[in-house]
Structures are given as structure tokens and as C-alpha cells.
Amino acid sequence: MNASSEPVLSVEDLSVRIAGLHILQGVSFEVAPTGVTVLLGRNGVGKTTTLRAIVGLTPRGGEVRGSVRMGARSLLARPTHRLVRDGLGYVPEDRCVFAALTVAENLRLAERRGVTPAYDKVFALFPELERRGRQRAGSLSGGQQQMLAIGRVLLNDNRLLLVDEPTKGLAPKVVTEVAEVLERVAESVPVLLVEQNLAVVRRLATDAVVLSAGQVAWTGDARELLLETALTKSLLGVGSGSGEVHA
Amino acid sequence: MNTVVLLTLTGLGLAALYFLVASGLSLVFGLADVLNFAHGLFLGVGAYATWWASGNLPGAGPDGFGFVLAVVFGVLAGSFVAVLVELVLIRPLYSRTIEQVLVTVGLSLAGVALLQATWGADPRPFPRPDWSRDVTSVLGAQVPNAGLLLIVAAVVVLGALLAFLRWTRYGLIIRAGVENREMVTALGIDVRKAFTLVFAIGGAAAALAGALGGVYFGTVSPGQGGSLLIFAFIVVVIGGMGSVVGSAYAAVAVGLLQQFVNYYGTSGLGDLCVVGLLAVVLLLRPQGLAGKVAHA
Amino acid sequence: MTNSVVDAPPAQVPDELTPGRSRWHGLRPYLPLVALVVAAVLPYSTLNLPGIFEGPLNSPGTLQLLAICLVFGGLAAGYDLLFGRTGMLSFGHALYFAAGVYGTDILVTEAGLPLWQAAVLTVVGGTTLAALLGAVALRTVGIAFAMVTLAFAQVGAILVARDFGGLTGGEEGLPLDVSGLPPALVGVTNTVNLYWLALAYLAIVVLVVHRVSASPTGRVLAGLRDDERRIGVLGLDPYRFKLVAFTLAGGLASAGGVVYVLIVGGASPHITSSELTLSLLVMVVLGGPGTRWGPVLGGVLYMYLDHRLTAFGSSEAVNSLPAFLSRPLSQPLFVLGTVFILAVYFFPGGLASLRSRLTPVLTALRRPR
Numbered sequence: 022m023n024a025s026s027e028p029v030l031s032v033e034d035l036s037v038r039i040a041g042l043h044i045l046q047g048v049s050f051e052v053a054p055t056g057v058t059v060l061l062g063r064n065g066v067g068k069t070t071t072l073r074a075i076v077g078l079t080p081r082g083g084e085v086r087g088s089v090r091m092g093a094r095s096l097l098a099r100p101t102h103r104l105v106r107d108g109l110g111y112v113p114e115d116r117c118v119f120a121a122l123t124v125a126e127n128l129r130l131a132e133r134r135g136v137t138p139a140y141d142k143v144f145a146l147f148p149e150l151e152r153r154g155r156q157r158a159g160s161l162s163g164g165q166q167q168m169l170a171i172g173r174v175l176l177n178d179n180r181l182l183l184v185d186e187p188t189k190g191l192a193p194k195v196v197t198e199v200a201e202v203l204e205r206v207a208e209s210v211p212v213l214l215v216e217q218n219l220a221v222v223r224r225l226a227t228d229a230v231v232l233s234a235g236q237v238a239w240t241g242d243a244r245e246l247l248l249e250t251a252l253t254k255s256l257l258g259v260g261s262g263s264g265e266v267h268a
Numbered sequence: 269m270n271t272v273v274l275l276t277l278t279g280l281g282l283a284a285l286y287f288l289v290a291s292g293l294s295l296v297f298g299l300a301d302v303l304n305f306a307h308g309l310f311l312g313v314g315a316y317a318t319w320w321a322s323g324n325l326p327g328a329g330p331d332g333f334g335f336v337l338a339v340v341f342g343v344l345a346g347s348f349v350a351v352l353v354e355l356v357l358i359r360p361l362y363s364r365t366i367e368q369v370l371v372t373v374g375l376s377l378a379g380v381a382l383l384q385a386t387w388g389a390d391p392r393p394f395p396r397p398d399w400s401r402d403v404t405s406v407l408g409a410q411v412p413n414a415g416l417l418l419i420v421a422a423v424v425v426l427g428a429l430l431a432f433l434r435w436t437r438y439g440l441i442i443r444a445g446v447e448n449r450e451m452v453t454a455l456g457i458d459v460r461k462a463f464t465l466v467f468a469i470g471g472a473a474a475a476l477a478g479a480l481g482g483v484y485f486g487t488v489s490p491g492q493g494g495s496l497l498i499f500a501f502i503v504v505v506i507g508g509m510g511s512v513v514g515s516a517y518a519a520v521a522v523g524l525l526q527q528f529v530n531y532y533g534t535s536g537l538g539d540l541c542v543v544g545l546l547a548v549v550l551l552l553r554p555q556g557l558a559g560k561v562a563h564a
Numbered sequence: 565m566t567n568s569v570v571d572a573p574p575a576q577v578p579d580e581l582t583p584g585r586s587r588w589h590g591l592r593p594y595l596p597l598v599a600l601v602v603a604a605v606l607p608y609s610t611l612n613l614p615g616i617f618e619g620p621l622n623s624p625g626t627l628q629l630l631a632i633c634l635v636f637g638g639l640a641a642g643y644d645l646l647f648g649r650t651g652m653l654s655f656g657h658a659l660y661f662a663a664g665v666y667g668t669d670i671l672v673t674e675a676g677l678p679l680w681q682a683a684v685l686t687v688v689g690g691t692t693l694a695a696l697l698g699a700v701a702l703r704t705v706g707i708a709f710a711m712v713t714l715a716f717a718q719v720g721a722i723l724v725a726r727d728f729g730g731l732t733g734g735e736e737g738l739p740l741d742v743s744g745l746p747p748a749l750v751g752v753t754n755t756v757n758l759y760w761l762a763l764a765y766l767a768i769v770v771l772v773v774h775r776v777s778a779s780p781t782g783r784v785l786a787g788l789r790d791d792e793r794r795i796g797v798l799g800l801d802p803y804r805f806k807l808v809a810f811t812l813a814g815g816l817a818s819a820g821g822v823v824y825v826l827i828v829g830g831a832s833p834h835i836t837s838s839e840l841t842l843s844l845l846v847m848v849v850l851g852g853p854g855t856r857w858g859p860v861l862g863g864v865l866y867m868y869l870d871h872r873l874t875a876f877g878s879s880e881a882v883n884s885l886p887a888f889l890s891r892p893l894s895q896p897l898f899v900l901g902t903v904f905i906l907a908v909y910f911f912p913g914g915l916a917s918l919r920s921r922l923t924p925v926l927t928a929l930r931r932p933r
Contacts, residue, residue: 543722
């Protein structure tokens with residue numbers, strides 16, 4: 022953790038209960054103001070639940086306790102759309118682009134009143150999106166959909182990006198492309214990333230938080246974690262040498 | 269031939285009525301997941317408000333511009349009640365689907381009873397322009413003008429709805445919200461404003477159906493909305509929840525099927541065929557002819 | 565999704581907080597039995613309750629009203645097997661009740677069968693109908709399921725109203741031909757026997773629902789209500805369990821129809837309407853979904869109010885109010901619908917939760933003395 026500067030996000034004692042199941046049990050960690058903090062752990066350990074709780078999308082009937090702060094502001098109990106307008110960008114698992122809408126319409130949806138959308142920046146990162154403006158998002162390839170999902174979030178300024186498994190189900194070549202893009206994005210905005218692909222993690226991550234059984238099992242410098250094969254193995258159930266993990 | 273033309277046009281008239289009710293139901297369900305049993309109430313409010321206006325509102329009347337004014341008043345009243353229902357009763361139960369259904373059920377019972385208490389249970393003659401009682405000769409068939417009026421109104425509403433959905437910012441939000449409401453909020457949009465809007469639109473369309481249905485049937489009664497509502501539900505399910513175009517196709521299919529089978533078969537058989545069509549569609553395509561998957 | 569409607573019953577208030585109730589505690593398991601005995605001997609009372617009933621308790625008019633209330637108490641308890649205990653929102657339950665009513669009526673009146681044969685055939689037929697339609701409808705879930713059941717019930721309503729084959733009497737309804745019935749069930753003086761029949765029906769439904777929900781199957785149903793995925797994870801097939809509940813509830817409803825047709829002496833098309841199913845839903849929610857006595861209480865009270873509010877509406881007290889108040893108040897459905905909406909907001913547990921909500925208040929009030 023970059024100890025010198027204030028964290029952009031601090032999660033304290035976060036617990037989530039959904040339909041009687043304790044999915045998170047007192048999770049605490051911080052997200053550094055620069056670089057990529059990666060959230061790791063085996064399948065079903067509560068990584069997606071963590072991101073969704075931060076952005077206020079816990080399903081109804083779910084119970085969220087603890088505190089989540091972005092700067093001085095407490096996030097829990099505020100509606101999702103307000104959090105997002107305050108600069109919390111969210112790229113969900115499985116892309117969630119609007120399949121029936123065109124690419125241009127998907128982007129237009131993210132525009133906000135009084136804010137000039139940064140189309141130049143987005144189209145510079147993803148020239149494909151400009152060319153395919155009139156195409157339906159549902160007919161894009163998985164990689165292109167991922168670009169769209171990231172692109173529409175980048176139209177506005179963000180203080181922090183939450184990105185959930187951006188490379189899931191993509192071909193290896195596309196995985197590399199997505200990783201490259203995220204690397205460039207992370208130069209200007211901090212990212213909290215959930216990622217299963219260790220090659221991508223190795224390339225992007227500066228800090229790591231490892232979840233196990235609904236609790237934080239390890240937190241610290243990402244390179245340190247990846248160097249310790251035994252540690253990685255015990256925490257993630259994989260050897261860090263294997264490169265890629267299939268979710 | 270004459271009979272076929274007549275049946276087709278009266279069937280389309282019926283379809284127009286279904287569409288006006290179903291389009292709002294479909295949008296409300298598609299966007300907000302609210303199965304609105306009170307939608308028939310909006311229809312009743314529209315019909316009675318039009319009826320009241322033509323007798324009491326200055327400038328309004330049963331004919332000419334006065335009739336237009338009365339209908340506009342009825343539509344506004346239906347829309348107003350729908351917005352009120354959304355803001356006061358539905359919104360506090362946001363995303364609690366079952367409770368929302370229960371509230372609309374209670375509202376449909378209480379609302380119809382209130383109409384009945386105010387204006388009596390018996391049908392009242394509806395004030396309508398003289399020309400609406402006449403028939404027009406179409407390809408040799410004598411078609412009631414009131415039916416043609418319904419068809420024209422439904423086509424205009426369909427066009428306006430599609431233009432609204434396609435070209436406006438709120439239309440875009442509604443289309444996106446039907447697909448994935450959660451993701452709309454995750455882009456920083458307060459989707460609940462769109463809920464109020466679809467209630468307003470749905471209430472207005474249903475109220476128009478009430479007013480023009482009054483012209484078509486010649487009477488207005490408190491329970492009118494209820495019987496139409498069930499077929500409108502069927503149209504919504506067949507058409508795919510959240511799809512305006514799907515509702516239009518399904519309304520035409522249901523209206524024509526009902527009219528033709530009821531004429532050539534036994535009376536009432538057409539209604540049964542409609543339910544049969546619903547069962548077939550559900551078994552073959554659980555998501556309806558168009559639109560999103562009908563989920564819980 | 566239904567969690568919030570069907571809240572778990574609040575934890576019992578510890579005994580030490582409710583002085584004076586400990587003596588009751590030993591008796592509590594027998595209370596239903598006591599209530600049953602009281603209800604059974606009630607027709608021997610000539611008590612007059614002015615305002616509450618029009619005649620003395622043992623007058624035929626009062627007994628008929630009570631019998632109807634009891635049948636609907638049973639119907640609501642059966643419907644709760646779907647809504648409160650399994651979390652299925654069916655809008656077509658009226659169909660199986662109507663099948664019981666019209667089935668019995670047609671078999672007795674048109675086919676001239678003896679009552680017991682007609683009753684057995686009707687209940688078997690109603691149960692089979694529920695099994696067949698349930699098998700199709702349960703391919704959908706949630707709101708889509710609600711719509712499909714609504715549409716199926718609408719077919720029943722159409723069939724009855726259009727009078728195919730001249731069997732149902734159409735809009736006029738079909739009066740029951742009483743000439744072939746057992747004499748003990750016919751005539752105004754024998755209303756008391758119908759009352760007992762209705763009471764027996766209610767007792768049987770409550771017993772069946774109670775036994776089912778206490779059984780392993782019942783625990784699976786409760787699991788389906790709370791979270792269907794978890795049942796799937798356990799390797800159990802939700803579809804089969806839901807179909808069992810649906811079929812059983814349908815069978816109970818058609819049995820209720822058999823009793824009802826005897827009490828009112830005929831069938832009329834309004835019992836096929838979706839409004840009847842909606843009232844069942846109102847009864848269950850008002851009473852307390854998923855509780856043993858809530859739906860029964862809700863059903864009895866709803867039917868009582870539905871009948872008596874008409875009299876209340878035309879009473880002096882209401883008529884002396886200004887028109888904008890007296891007119892809506894003379895509509896039972898307006899009053900019941902409004903109460904229902906308020907109940908959804910403020911009493912999600914229904915009547916059954918009232919006591920546990922009031923107990924802390926009463927205790928707090930009592931303590932200073």
C-alpha cells in the first residue's frame with residue numbers, strides 16, 4: 022500500500038448477508054489513490070458481492086453492515102446513481118451492455134447534464150466504438166462489448182473505477198488487449214479490479230487484497246504475493262506459475 | 269368478402285382497444301416490474317372523466333371540438349391518477365414486487381368500488397358525436413365509425429410511443445431500463461423518474477382507451493376496465509413484456525382471432541382460442557414474441 | 565422476493581414478561597379443540613347479538629352467513645398453502661373452487677347423480693384439473709406464473725358465462741336440484757347441518773395444511789418460498805414440490821366448492837371471476853400469510869364484512885354522513901380494498917402478527933402499576 026497518501030476508498034468491517042447466507046463477514050481493506058488494487062480469491066468467495074455492496078447494488082433482502090468511505094464521504098445507504106455521479110465508475114461482471122441498443126446509444130446513455138462527455142478520450146482508446154456506432158451492442162464480440170462497457174464509464178470523470186472480471190470468457194488475444202487498455206486507464210484513475218487471470222493480475226496489479234471465506238486473508242504489495250508461490254497456492258488454490266486460471 | 273372486411277376491421281378495432289391498454293401495462297411491467305392490476309382503474313377514470321367533462325366542463329361537449337376537449341380532459345385525468353398512484357403507493361415499495369402487486373390489487377378493488385359509489389353500478393349512456401354512430405362503407409362493408417376512430421387513435425399512439433422511445437433521452441432510458449434496470453442506475457441515472465413517466469404514459473393511453481371505448485360501446489360502467497384488463501394481460505404476455513411493438517402485434521393477433529372465431533365458430537370460442545394461443549406461445553417461447561424474458 | 569410479505573413470526577415474548585399467562589400455557593395446545601367445540605355447539609345458542617347478526621345465533625340466516633364464512637376460512641387456509649407457505653402467487657385459484665361448485669351442481673342437477681358420487685367425482689376431477697394445469701403453469705415462475713394462472717381461470721369464467729352445451733346456465737347461474745339430495749341437507753330448518761358441514765370442512769383443511777407444513781415436504785415448501793435456489797442446490801426438484809402443493813390446494817378448493825354449493829343452493833358465474841381469487845389473496849394477507857390461524861381468521865372476517873358492510877352502509881350512522889363519505893363507505897369492496905392497502909404497508913404480518921405486536925405495548929403499559 023502506498024502509505025504516504027490517503028486511500029481513495031476505505032472499506033471497514035463490511036458484512037453482507039443475502040437470503041440468510043453470510044457472504045462477507047467483516048471485510049476491511051483500502052484502495053490506494055493510484056494504480057490497480059486487485060481483489061483476489063477463489064470462486065464464490067464474495068469478490069463480486071464486495072464490489073456490488075460498494076456501489077449499492079446488493080439485492081433486496083440483502084443486509085449490508087460496516088462502512089465504506091470515499092474520501093470523507095460515507096457511501097453505504099446512498100442510492101447507486103448518486104454514488105456513480107460522485108465519481109464511482111462501475112464496470113460489472115459480464116459487461117452488461119444494453120444488447121438491443123446501438124453502440125452510440127449505449128454511450129449516449131452515460132452522458133450527463135452539464136458535463137461534456139469525453140468522447141475524444143474514449144474514441145482514442147477504442148477507435149472501434151466510433152466505427153461501430155450504429156451497430157447493435159448485442160451483435161458485438163465479447164471483447165468489443167467489454168470495450169463498450171469500459172468506454173461508457175470513461176465518458177465522465179471518475180475518482181475510482183470498480184472493474185469486475187473484465188477478461189472473463191474472452192479469447193487470449195483479446196485478454197491482452199483488455200489488459201493493455203486497463204493499464205492505460207489506470208494511469209489516470211485508481212482501479213479496484215476483480216480478476217481471475219493471474220497473467221493479467223501480474224501485469225496490472227500494484228496492490229492485492231485476497232478474500233477467503235468471506236474475510237480478508239492477505240493484503241499487501243501485489244508483486245510480493247505473486248512471488249511467493251506457496252502463499253499464492255494456499256490462498257488462491259493455484260500456482261502462480263500456471264499463468265492463466267480458467268474461471 | 270364483405271363479412272371478412274367487416275370482421276377484420278372490427279377485429280382491428282378491438283385490437284386497438286387492447287393495444288391502448290396493453291402498451292402501458294407492458295412498459296410499466298417491463299421497466300418497473302410492476303404487474304399493475306390497477307391499470308383497469310385508469311381506464312375507468314378516463315371514461316368517467318370524459319363523460320363528466322362533456323356535461324360539466326365549460327367548452328366541452330359531446331360533439332366537435334367540445335368532444336376533443338372532453339377526451340383530452342379524460343386522458344389528463346387518467347394520467348394524473350396514474351402518476352399519483354405511482355408516487356404515493358408504488359414508489360415506497362420500490363423493487364418489492366409482490367407487495368406492489370398486492371397494492372394494485374387492493375387499488376383495483378377499492379377504485380372500482382369508488383367509481384361505483386360515485387356514479388352507480390349501472391352503465392350510463394356515453395356522450396358521443398353523432399358521426400361516431402354512423403357507418404362508413406369500406407370495400408363494400410359497413411364499418412362502424414367508432415371502430416375506425418379506435419384504430420386511428422391506436423395507430424397514432426403507436427407512432428407517438430415509438431418516436432418517443434427512439435428519439436428522446438427518456439425513451440432511451442426506458443428502453444435501456446427494460447433490458448437492465450440496475451445497469452441504468454449504475455450509469456448514474458435515477459431510473460425512478462422514468463417509472464413515474466411510464467405510469468403517466470400508460471395511464472394516459474388507458475384513459476384514452478376508456479374514452480374511446482365509451483364511444484365504441486355507447487355506455488360507460490365501473491367494471492368495464494376489469495374485463496378488458498385480462499385480455500390486455502394476455503396481449504402483454506404474448507407480445508413480450510416491455511415491448512411496445514410486441515404489444516401491437518399481439519393485440520392484432522388476439523383481436524382478429526377473437527373476432528373471427530367468435531363469428532365463424534361459437535360465440536365465446538374465440539376467447540378460448542386466445543388463451544390457447546397464450547399457452548402455445550408460453551410453451552414455445554417463454555419470453556413472448558418480442559422483448560425480454562418474462563422473469564419473476 | 566416474498567420474504568418481506570411473509571415475515572417469520574416474531575419471537576415469542578418470554579414468559580416472565582407476561583405475568584398471568586403461564587396458566588394459559590398448559591392449555592394452549594387445546595385451544596383449537598376448545599374453539600372447535602364452541603363453534604360446534606354454537607347453533608344451540610339463541611343469543612341475540614344486535615348489530616353483529618340480524619337474528620339470533622341459531623336463526624337460519626345467521627347460520628348460513630356463518631357457514632359461508634367458515635367455508636371461506638377454509639379456502640383462504642388452502643390458498644395460503646400456495647401463497648404464504650410456498651411463495652407462489654396464483655391468480656387462478658377461483659377456478660378450482662368454481663370447478664367444485666359447478667361440478668357438483670351439474671352432476672346432481674343435470675346428470676341426476678346421488679350427492680356422494682357427485683362430490684367424490686367433483687373433488688377427484690378438481691384435483692386432476694389442478695394437477696394438469698399446474699404442470700403447465702409451473703413451467704413459468706413469479707409474475708409470469710401469476711399471469712398464466714389468471715388466463716387459465718379466465719377460460720373457466722368464459723366457459724361458465726357462455727354456457728357451452730347448456731350445462732352451466734350462463735349468466736343466470738344454475739340452481740341446485742335438491743330433490744335427490746339427502747333430506748338432512750335440504751330446507752331452511754336444516755341450515756344447521758350445513759353449518760356443521762362447513763365447520764368440518766374448515767377443520768379438515770386446517771388439519772391438512774398444518775400436517776403438510778409440519779412434514780418434510782412442508783419444510784421444502786418453506787425453503788422454496790425463502791430461496792428457491794437453495795432447494796435446487798440440495799438436489800431437490802422445486803417443480804415437483806410446487807406441483808404437489810398446487811394440486812393439493814386445488815383439491816381442497818374444489819372440496820370447498822362442494823360444501824359451498826350446498827349452502828347457497830346453486831352456482832352463479834361470479835364465483836368464477838378473478839375477483840374471487842383476488843379476495844382470497846386479500847383474506848390471506850389481511851390474516852397473516854404463512855401462519856396457522858391468520859388465513860382462517862382473514863377468510864372468516866372478510867366474508868363477514870363483505871356481507872355485513874352492505875347493511876352497515878345503508879345504516880343510519882353512515883347515511884347521516886355527507887355524501888362524499890357515505891357513498892364510498894356503503895361499498896364493502898371500497899372499505900376492504902382500502903383496509904387491504906393499509907395492511908400491506910403497516911401490517912405486513914396481518915392479523916396474526918397483531919398480538920405479538922401489541923404484547924410489548926401492553927406489557928409496557930402494565931408495568932408501572
